[in-house]
Amino acid sequence: MNRNLPSLKQFWNYFFLAWILLGLVLVVLHYAGFSLPEALQPFWIDSEISPPTSPSWRHPWGTDELGRDLLVRLLFGTGYSLLFGLEVAVVSSAVGMAVGLFLSFLPFPLQRLGSLSIDLVASLPFLPFALLVLLWYPGQIIALGLLKALLSWGTLAQAARLQSIKLQSSPMLLAGRSQGLSPFRLAIKYVLPALIPTLHGFWPLFIASSVLSLASLDLFGLGMPIPYPSLSETFRQFLEHTEAWWLMLFPLGVLASLIHYFMTPQTVDQPRFSRYGSLHGTQISNP
Amino acid sequence: MRGFKALLATLVALTLYSFLVFSLYWTIPSDPVAGILNRSSLTFLHSTSPQPLRHTPGPFWKQAQLFYEHILDGTWGVSFWTGSSVLRLILDRAPHTLWIALASLFVTYCLGIGLAYLQLGANNRTISFLTRCSIALLLSIPAFCTCILLFILSPAGISHLLAVLVYSLSAAPYLAVLVYTHLKAETQTPYFQAALAKGLDLRQVIRKHLLPSVVGQLLAYLPFWWALWVGTSLVIEPILQIPGMGLLAFESFRNQDVAVLVGLALFYGSIRILLGCLRDSLFALTHEKWLGVRAYEP
Numbered sequence: 121m122n123r124n125l126p127s128l129k130q131f132w133n134y135f136f137l138a139w140i141l142l143g144l145v146l147v148v149l150h151y152a153g154f155s156l157p158e159a160l161q162p163f164w165i166d167s168e169i170s171p172p173t174s175p176s177w178r179h180p181w182g183t184d185e186l187g188r189d190l191l192v193r194l195l196f197g198t199g200y201s202l203l204f205g206l207e208v209a210v211v212s213s214a215v216g217m218a219v220g221l222f223l224s225f226l227p228f229p230l231q232r233l234g235s236l237s238i239d240l241v242a243s244l245p246f247l248p249f250a251l252l253v254l255l256w257y258p259g260q261i262i263a264l265g266l267l268k269a270l271l272s273w274g275t276l277a278q279a280a281r282l283q284s285i286k287l288q289s290s291p292m293l294l295a296g297r298s299q300g301l302s303p304f305r306l307a308i309k310y311v312l313p314a315l316i317p318t319l320h321g322f323w324p325l326f327i328a329s330s331v332l333s334l335a336s337l338d339l340f341g342l343g344m345p346i347p348y349p350s351l352s353e354t355f356r357q358f359l360e361h362t363e364a365w366w367l368m369l370f371p372l373g374v375l376a377s378l379i380h381y382f383m384t385p386q387t388v389d390q391p392r393f394s395r396y397g398s399l400h401g402t403q404i405s406n407p
Numbered sequence: 408m409r410g411f412k413a414l415l416a417t418l419v420a421l422t423l424y425s426f427l428v429f430s431l432y433w434t435i436p437s438d439p440v441a442g443i444l445n446r447s448s449l450t451f452l453h454s455t456s457p458q459p460l461r462h463t464p465g466p467f468w469k470q471a472q473l474f475y476e477h478i479l480d481g482t483w484g485v486s487f488w489t490g491s492s493v494l495r496l497i498l499d500r501a502p503h504t505l506w507i508a509l510a511s512l513f514v515t516y517c518l519g520i521g522l523a524y525l526q527l528g529a530n531n532r533t534i535s536f537l538t539r540c541s542i543a544l545l546l547s548i549p550a551f552c553t554c555i556l557l558f559i560l561s562p563a564g565i566s567h568l569l570a571v572l573v574y575s576l577s578a579a580p581y582l583a584v585l586v587y588t589h590l591k592a593e594t595q596t597p598y599f600q601a602a603l604a605k606g607l608d609l610r611q612v613i614r615k616h617l618l619p620s621v622v623g624q625l626l627a628y629l630p631f632w633w634a635l636w637v638g639t640s641l642v643i644e645p646i647l648q649i650p651g652m653g654l655l656a657f658e659s660f661r662n663q664d665v666a667v668l669v670g671l672a673l674f675y676g677s678i679r680i681l682l683g684c685l686r687d688s689l690f691a692l693t694h695e696k697w698l699g700v701r702a703y704e705p
Contacts, residue, residue: 355551355552383546
């Protein structure tokens with residue numbers, strides 16, 4: 121057997137990475153006003169068929185109940201979901217890291233108070249608040265992402281705080297302190313880079329959780345604005361057309377693969393996204 | 408003294424939490440009901456009911472005072488749509504949801520521990536691999552997809568049973584991962600190695616020595632399970648048409664009933680805080696009982 125050939129798992133990973141990139145590129149091109157061919161447009165309705173149609177050469181993954189190509193819709197849906205996930209991940213990471221770092225340099229009673237506040241924020245349930253926000257901002261995906269980020273940063277902040285406290289007793293930081301460096305400088309120059317592996321571990325989880333939350337809302341037509349493609353819009357259609365198996369099978373495959381791609385390696389396997397140990401560069405190798 | 412402190416901390420946490428909910432609610436601009444239904448239609452619908460919170464003019468502190476008055480008088484505000492007390496509406500729906508939640512919690516624990524045990528203790532590598540694959544699969548498939556598939560494939564009239572199954576299937580893999588990680592770490596401890604060296608069977612060691620040490624993980628999982636369950640119930644109940652709190656949230660959204668949505672957010676969050684308190688208390692008790700050490704003390 122040729123060892124240079126990728127295994128099935130590697131092949132699947134490459135294939136899905138290509139799928140994700142293609143989805144993102146299509147969304148960016150669409151936003152930029154680039155004129156895509158008719159068959160690659162997410163809102164294009166094929167008027168020559170009677171929807172929903174099963175998979176064929178014309179529409180490899182079939183069409184939805186309005187006659188829109190499912191493959192294209194799912195590609196765009198992947199792109200939009202990932203952009204939503206990225207928005208949540210960026211904002212949550214920025215807030216979580218800043219709060220966690222700041223708290224770790226405070227005296228212990230204040231840290232405890234901060235920790236309690238973080239736990240309280242983490243207790244706020246997303247979906248009831250999402251419904252509240254959607255009452256005022258219907259279809260505002262950015263507002264929804266900000267809300268999700270607002271409720272998600274707590275866990276990262278706690279992890280960053282604990283990690284930073286652990287690092288503060290490391291020889292490197294003690295040396296920095298003895299040289300008269302300010303806490304701000306210590307935090308930015310020494311602690312923050314050492315927290316990047318922690319951040320790497322959280323990013324995929326933020327993205328997977330956001331994709332799932334958006335899909336839950338999309339199931340009822342509450343997430344993405346109605347004409348825009350989403351990953352779970354066809355599940356609703358499947359409940360009305362139970363004979364149209366492709367409305368369930370393909371979106372389920374894409375959604376489950378997306379969640380699996382980001383979440384499962386972090387939980388079941390070895391983390392794919394963390395390349396370094398948790399205390400990388402902060403310990404003396406030969407004490 | 409420790410119990411009193413825990414109670415005090417929980418009360419403070421609940422007060423702060425309710426204040427957070429109110430602040431979030433207050434920061435959202437304008438009045439959704441006034442935008443959708445005009446004043447006359449509101450008056451027609453609830454001519455005898457008190458005016459809802461957002462219709463009260465006044466500064467932040469005055470509205471906060473009214474919010475806490477509603478909480479303390481046991482009504483939690485008045486539903487815009489039905490005109491009845493929000494707490495009454497929630498408590499009417501709660502039994503449907505909470506019975507399913509309790510049943511699913513039991514199944515989740517059984518399934519989660521079972522999967523972790525199978526993954527670690529199976530002498531057969533194929534069984535271990537298959538268990539690992541099923542955990543990965545269950546983690547990847549969203550609960551609402553499982554729900555839709557089971558709903559289509561199963562006969563009518565078993566929606567409560569389906570809900571228990573769906574909740575358990577979606578929550579159990581997280582617990583399995585948690586328990587498995589803990590058990591795996593415990594296998595490196597000297598007492599486990601000593602038991603194996605004495606010639607005890609691996610499964611026997613796991614059952615008799617490792618599984619009791621999982622109690623802490625099972626308790627730590629409680630608040631997380633609640634958060635997971637809230638998210639799932641809000642999606643599952645409208646699909647299965649279970650008249651519980653999830654369906655109430657969905658109906659309230661459709662009817663633009665903000666008071667009920669705020670009440671539900673308050674209810675869900677408060678239960679999570681109480682579960683956190685319960686977890687800490689139970690952990691203190693079990694830690695002393697099973698591990699023979701004074702909890703929370705160095």
